[in-house]
């Protein structure tokens with residue numbers, strides 16, 4: 001069976017940035033360490049006035065098609081994952097295809113287009129759909145363009161405001177891919193939850209503390225489900241563990257739980273036992289509360305051990321570096337985590353070909369999904385071609401007053417006229433509304 005997976009990736013950050021430690025923290029009266037160390041985000045990427053989910057997605061997709069020298073005929077499917085859609089009927093993929101048709105010869109009239117919804121998880125579900133479509137042999141030799149794009153904005157004053165972000169990740173899903181091949185095995189953890197939702201409203205209703213617990217619970221279930229089909233996981237099986245990263249502090253919590261799980265009944269648990277004892281087993285406790293207390297004490301000690309710290313530095317830290325510079329990109333976030341790890345490996349000149357990643361996606365509401373990926377020979381060249389650092393360095397630094405204006409510009413309830421902060425060049429821009437209230441876009445040279 002030919003491998004199917006990610007053949008190319010492109011990244012588009014919002015062109016503005018908010019410095020959480022130096023601009024946001026002083027106004028909020030908070031210690032900067034809360035953002036840089038606790039939450040783990042130094043800067044949030046935010047969209048300029050002419051940017052939105054369509055422009056960011058279309059700009060990433062255009063660069064991807066240009067780099068791979070693709071024409072519309074090469075693409076049989078365009079799927080968009082977003083939780084920032086502005087239309088309950090017309091999918092964002094039609095807007096993005098319309099943008100791309102402005103600059104490419106030919107059209108996407110015979111490509112299947114759609115939009116997927118399951119909070120942040122849908123960025124992985126669009127990859128699944130493409131994988132299944134190719135595996136089913138319905139692709140006629142064509143590849144799928146999948147795009148995860150979001151303006152992850154919260155109500156002003158919501159605790160989530162510190163985790164905002166805006167950006168898109170475009171990926172080409174194809175046979176014999178250059179970057180990673182996807183495992184057939186998957187695990188799911190899914191339950192009807194009300195942790196984070198947008199019932200016909202632009203900004204989310206969030207139960208922040210509960211959302212953390214739901215993320216961890218669903219992720220654990222997904223890992224157990226994955227192991228039920230793929231066999232037990234061991235830290236040595238995977239070079240990186242890219243996880244959905246609403247903020248790096250969340251991944252720190254998930255990593256510790258994950259490490260406890262994947263080291264249980266292994267030689268690592270035995271080695272650790274010399275310092276911190278064996279992991280508490282529920283069967284040894286009469287009361288659930290006592291077991292949970294013992295688990296908490298074990299985890300407190302586990303996170304200080306040399307073995308855990310070394311594993312975290314090698315397998316987790318590289319996955320959260322970009323998130324710390326851009327904030328939460330919702331549907332794109334786990335794909336930013338994968339890219340972050342691959343970029344870190346490239347920068348350290350590590351050869352990853354043949355190595356495996358364990359990828360954990362999550363969407364509020366809630367569902368987690370876990371699968372494995374095998375890095376392919378072409379990964380290095382494909383990842384080196386992406387201008388992540390340049391984009392991040394070129395972002396315009398907002399003052400707090402400018403941030404307030406930008407937030408208002410993107411608030412659907414407000415009408416705010418603000419000059420752009422950056423000059424668009426060789427990109428798609430939002431130009432206003434048409435007669436049926438559709439959004440309109442143009443490519444500017």
Ligand code: CAA
Nearest residue numbers: 031033034037038039120159160208209211212215246364
């Ligand atoms: N130095 C170092 N650390 C500090 C600090 C300082 N000066 N001050 C605070 N901290 C630490 C805190 O101890 C805390 O860490 P722990 O959780 O490990 O204890 C961390 O910084 C955050 O501080 P608070 O808990 O006080 O922050 P908060 O209550 O203002 O909000 C939040 C945190 C609940 C995550 C909020 O940002 C939020 O609601 N975010 C949106 C929801 C979210 O992202 N949930 C994640 C799971 S859901 C999901 O993944 C889907 C999605 O994409 C949204």
